[in-house]
Amino acid sequence: MSTNGISLRIKSIDTIRGLIMVIMALDHTRDYFHITAFSADPLDPRTTTAALFFTRWVTHFCAPSFMLLSGISAYLSGQNKTTAETSAFLLKRGLWLICVELTFMTFAFSFDVTFKTIFLAVLWALGTSMLVLGLFVRFFSPKVILISGLILIFGHNLFDLLKPAPGSGLDIFLGIFLTGAGRFVPRGDGGNIAFLYVILPWAGIMMSGYGLGVIYNRAFPEQKRRRLLLQSGVAAIVLFLVLRFINYYGDQAPWTVQSEGLRTFFSFMNASKYPPSLIFTLMTLGPILILLAVTEHLNTGLTRFFTVYGKVPFFYFMLHFYLIHILTMIAVLSSGYTWQQATAPELFFKFRPTDFGYSLGMVYVIWITIVLALYFPCKWFGNYRERNKKWWLSYL
Template identity: 35%
Template structure:
């Protein structure tokens, strides 16, 4: 009997040790799993930002060295080449991705993986005002090297959208979703509304919906290039979609949600645009061949962004986020090339504001030197003669700018200075 008691105690001790050991392993492995999930989802966001930053670089090189072949909005397909059309269409993805992911980032800031939720209002107000000041004081002069005209462009509209989200941050998420969807889906109905410069609502309507000059005469002209209303809807929807990127959500579940969103956007685009029902001011028309027809279908309005424009660009973004998380974040185990591409994209995407300012001033310097060296060869402008040169210049700049961007990204990670986080 004593032998049985002894064996029973031994079993009990063994079971207890196993339970304690398993509990210890769970505690030790949980942070690692959580960190892996966080790294995966955040890397996919940085890769997405990095990808559109490089597309944006290509478009800005075009605006510097191919401005003699400037495009209208929507584009004039009778004068636009395939190369020019494709580069401009690719650039359409930049602003929607940045504004939507700004909303996602605000939600992630407010809902950290640990600790209690915190308000993102102060975060949004400070950064929104900072971006508007940056547009006016730093970025504007990088375009023309002067202050003849103050162009209120994408950084301005992101800042204004952040201030809008700050004002509405305490709305219940369902109400925020309804408001965001109403703006994105309904703003095309406002197209017939317009005001003349001498009418009381002209200034407000120019800021919200109609691209135009706030001040058209005098030493300093002010032009709104990015009407803000649709982008306010996009940032609200980004904030509403924030929980998709929570570390509490399994990667496969997140990817399924993103695929559903992307598929829904594309299906709506096919329906609304395919039958010219709604969502775009310029109906598409059949061309002489398939290429012309496709160009007409995807010739979408950006200022302000039409519903069709947002369905295509946001839908593409959702699919890309899935691809980056599924195929690039863990590619090192199977494909070193994909891993290197993913890492490179995440480097550019980790410090987007720094890269944005840096590349604009580098382009200003290059253009100034080229014009001084070779002279104006297209009227008052200097430019190259084909889109092939634009691609080559952009490719070289990607390689040249990678090192300073990487260095600043590393510095930002280890810096304790608060202002660094704004870049």
């Protein structure tokens, strides 16, 4: 298989990663700019609207897709390294991402110089998953890593059956590693650590991606790879529908019949992200596997647009979060709120009063503006990384 074929395959991964990064910005824009972001659940089937439900639901694809693609990318980058080098890089990058989460991202979330609450969210999940993957890479083959990842994905909901005493050691352990849906742990200095993403279910997705990376080997037949991706994607969607319809295993929140058919559909589709249930994972990764198959040789203006963001995900992620929060601060202070109101002690996110916000239509306008504003910075940085092969750029 030609070198050009390899580049197209990697480009398809960047394209899909860019797509999900763009979609991700929609959810973060909604968090900071929508009028009901802090007062209503957009996924509550009893009260939401179709537009609001879709706005939140479509962003569910982002985190699991990014974990899967990060696993594939880790495998591909390891083809030019020894096993020890790949393991060491994953461990160092995982620790780096956790440090970034504790500092730069916590501040991006809150704009609170006292760091009263430390938020452990996406980069925490990504970093801890890399630590787990780095350890597995050192001792196990990609096949064993794939099987281990699938065991975590399919089996972690069994721990939902355990009901440890609240506040016990087992309760805290399970909440951080397996079953937590957002846990605030006191630090001892009056502040809190917010564990928003559990570790092992997300690590299972990344490990599965690493195992899946073998089908991108140069010697692997292209048609067989695309067929496997399509079959796996369709199988995941079918299994999602079957398990969700049975309504017994695979999600912490069973769906219920609502007052209207559309609202029952909302309940059916509202799979649990915190932590990512088996049903949530099947629902989101099935379509992504199909996209990986059908976009492998696509080279259009739209795919090139998304690839710009997909080539520099860390750079884009950090930049878009700070841009969103800075724009929120400007909008809030320009709307008549005083500095004291905008930075009140009870606000987790400074410059984001609970009663501030715009309509959903305006949120979409702001989202599109933010994405377009970051296009040329991302393109510049992507080109800079290609021209300069300095070691520290691999961490950005």
